[in-house]
Amino acid sequence: MPDQASPAPVSTAIPPHRGGLPDPRHFDPVIFPGAEAGEVWPPTHFNFHAPWMHEAGLGFERDASGGIAVVRSFAHLRLLVDIETAHQLFDLAPGSRDFRLLRLIPAALRCVERIIPGDPMPGPLLDEEEEVPEEHHLYAATTAMVERLAGQAGEEGQALAEAMRRVPPGPGMFEAAVARCITRFGFPMATVAPLARRLQRLANAHARVLATAAAQPDYAAMEKVVLRTRQPLGADRGWVGGGLLTRAMDGLLPQISRPRRASTAILAAAEEAMRRPLPLEAPTRLILEQDGYRDRLLDISVFWRRLSAAWMTVDPDTTDRREIEALARNTLRRLSLTSLYRAPDEP
Incomplete structure (x- = not known):
């Protein structure tokens, strides 16, 4: 009998994430300092024992x-x-x-x-998919779009902007504005309704950007903890790896602000895009651009959310130095993902 072909080897490589990045949920997993073996952290609820x-x-x-x-x-x-x-x-x-x-x-x-x-526990801390943007994000996105409509759009767009100023904010404001344009201003539904649907898609896209930016980790607090953790290490003579850890922390300090600066720049670019003079009657390109900014913010957040929360559990005087060393390694590996922090105008 002919030899049977050997089965193809099973690949164990981690599939790439968006933009060639590694899968963030399998990339150098973060262990919270003090967590016991097998303990799932964060827990599902704030169930304090005291x-x-x-x-x-x-x-x-x-x-x-x-x-x-x-x-x-x-x-x-x-x-x-x-x-x-x-x-x-x-x-x-x-x-x-x-x-x-x-x-x-x-x-x-x-x-x-x-x-x-x-x-x-909020879903993002458990690595759950983000929910629909809250109403205040949608209202902020709609307000920015109304301002742009009033100054740049045609007659129908300006009428729609005027109508949206006079209806209560919320998910149903576009439908209410269309009804007002028809009943009060006399515009035909065939003209106003398609424009309103396109603009609603744009408002939803920008609202997702605002919601993702608001849910970014507290990078400033993480930076503060990293700085405070470095200070007592030089005086800690009781651990043989102290010198290596001190050098690792010294390498972190100049670049630990990179995720905060990158997310701030991406949000600013998304807001600036909503102010540029582009035809809002055909906003497909702008919608795709906003979706891209939201994806960039989401990538940074997913890579850093668990790590920034882990840094917050460090007590510089009592946390095991080996656990601090592990967090320093996690941080340096994430900072080495240069494409994660590229400027908003880079491809």
């Missing part, structure tokens, strides 16, 4: 200045707390499970308005 974390009325919000406000129910008291020292207020030992859970609060508050102990 009973005093479940007192009635306790919650967390973003203060107007961007800090974390601890909200108590008695006497409408609001305490503005530095999240890096908040564990002292709640008597949570550094490195404990509740400590690590508390340090996830800032990342969660970039996705929701308020966190109460027991609340579910």
Whole structure:
């Protein structure tokens, strides 16, 4: 009998992600400092173990200045707390499970308005697909488009912009504006309705950009933790790898701001594109451009969300140096993905 052909070898290579990037969910997985073997982190809920974390009325919000406000129910008291020292207020030992859970609060508050102990973890922190943009993002995108319509569009576009200024904001504002153009201004539906549908697609595309930008990790907080972590390493003589770790951290500091600067530049380019003089009656190219900006922001976010949250769980004085070294390696590998941070006008 003829020899049977040997089966083709199974490839174990990680498939490339968008733009030739590696798959972010398999790229150098991040382990949270203090996580036990086999522990899934982040958990699905903010289920603190300490009973005093479940007192009635306790919650967390973003203060107007961007800090974390601890909200108590008695006497409408609001305490503005530095999240890096908040564990002292709640008597949570550094490195404990509740400590690590508390340090996830800032990342969660970039996705929701308020966190109460027991609340579910926001989807982006669990690597779930992002939801439809919230209404305020859609309203902001629509407002930018209305301003452009009023100054650049033809007669139908200007009438539609005028109508949109007089209807309540929300997902149904385009339909309401079309009805107003027909009933109040006398435009035929065959002219106004197709224009409104195209512009609604554009508003949705820009709203997705705004929502993805708003959900970016707190890069500034991560940079602050990296800087604070570097400071005690030079004085730590009790660990044999201290010199290597110190040099690794010294290499991180000059470039750790790269994801923040890149995401800021991409958002600015997306907003500038909405102001350029292009014919909004045929916005297909602009829609594709906005989708591209959103994809760029999403790529950066997916690569950095888990790592930035892991850095927030570091306590420079007590975290195991080997775990800090692992985070430094994760960070350097992500910073080496140069195409992730290319300028918005680069192909």
